[in-house]
Amino acid sequence: MTEAEWQANIERFLREWPGLSQFCTQNGWIDDATIRYEIQALTEREAIVAVWFTEILMEGSGCVADRRECFGKLRLKCDGRALSAEPV
Numbered sequence: 001m002t003e004a005e006w007q008a009n010i011e012r013f014l015r016e017w018p019g020l021s022q023f024c025t026q027n028g029w030i031d032d033a034t035i036r037y038e039i040q041a042l043t044e045r046e047a048i049v050a051v052w053f054t055e056i057l058m059e060g061s062g063c064v065a066d067r068r069e070c071f072g073k074l075r076l077k078c079d080g081r082a083l084s085a086e087p088v
Contacts, residue, residue, distance in 0.1 A: 001078055003039075006047055010037060010076065013083045014051060022087065023072035028055040031067075040073075047076045048088060 001009070014020060014035050021030060034054040041048040050073050057066040073088040 001044060003042060006039065006042060006078075009078070009083055010039070010047065010049060013076070013085070017085060019085060020051065020053070020072070023051070023053075023070045024055045025068050025070060026055065026057050026066075028057040028068070030054075030070075031056050045078050047078075049074050049076055 014037060015032055020035075024030065031054040034052075036052050038050045039047055040050055050071070052069065052071050055068045055070050056064055057068065059065040074085045075088050077084050077086075
């Protein structure tokens with residue numbers, strides 16, 4: 001897979017993968033608009049990716065109580081077009 005293909009697949013994967021929430025600090029919601037990543041290592045079938053996003057924390061009244069910056073590191077594996085991930 002080329003680097004451009006990796007980037008397109010990573011962006012889609014991070015927005016859809018429910019496992020990204022394991023990097024939340026307070027069981028809040030991930031603000032999808034803030035997801036950003038950096039490819040730190042890349043081979044044809046594997047990528048090490050650092051991920052940052054903002055976690056939105058809500059009050060019981062439904063108001064935003066706080067926002068927290070979160071970070072995680074993933075090993076993404078590609079088997080054809082399907083990606084899988086595990087924390088590093």
